[in-house]
Amino acid sequence: MLDIVLKIGLIGCSLSSAILLIRVIKGPSVPDRVVSLDAMGINLAAITALASMIYHTTAFLDAILLFGILSFIGTVAFSKFLEKGEIIENERRH
C-alpha cells in the first residue's frame, strides 16, 4: 500500500514542479521567476524525501537540508541584487 502512495506522491510533486516551470518560462517579471524557482527548490526537497522512503535508505537525508539552505540563500541573494544592484557591498561606511 505504502509503495503505491509514495509513487503517487512522486508523480504529484513532479507535476507541480512542471507547472512551476511554466511560470518560470513565461513569467512577465523577474520576481515571478525567482518566486517559482524558490518553490521548485523546496519541491525538490520533498522529492528527495519521497525517494529516500522508496529506496529505504537514509543516505539522502543530508540533501534535504542542503536544498532548503541553498534555496534560501539563492532567493536572498537575488532579492538583494534586485533591490540594491549588488549582492556584496564593498564600500566601507565608517
Added chain:
Amino acid sequence: MNVVIEWIIAIFVLLGTFLSLVSAFGVLRLPDVYTRNHAASKSTTLGVLCTLLGTLIFFYTSDGVIQSRVLLGILFIFITSPVAGHLISRAAYETGVDLSNYSVRDDIARDKKK
C-alpha cells in the same frame, strides 16, 4: 510495520502532495506577483512540512531512530521560507512591478504620498 502507522504516513504524504499541487496551480493562475508569492510561500511550505513529517515517522517506525537531519530540515524550511517570500516581495515592490487590476488598495503608495 503496523497498519495504522502505515496509514498515518500515507495520509501525511498525500496531504503534502495535494498542498504542493494546489500551490503550483495557484502560481500558474493568480494574476500578479504578490498573490503568486502568497500561494507559493505558504502552501508549498506546508506541503513540504507534511511530506517531511511523513518521512520522520517512516524512519522512526522502520529503524527506531529519529533522524535529526529531517527534523532540522523541517525547522529550517519552516523558518526560512516565509522570510524568503517577504524579501522577494519587497524587492518586487521596490523595482516597480505593478499590482493587478483587481487590487483595490495600496498602503505603501498612500504612505509615501503623505
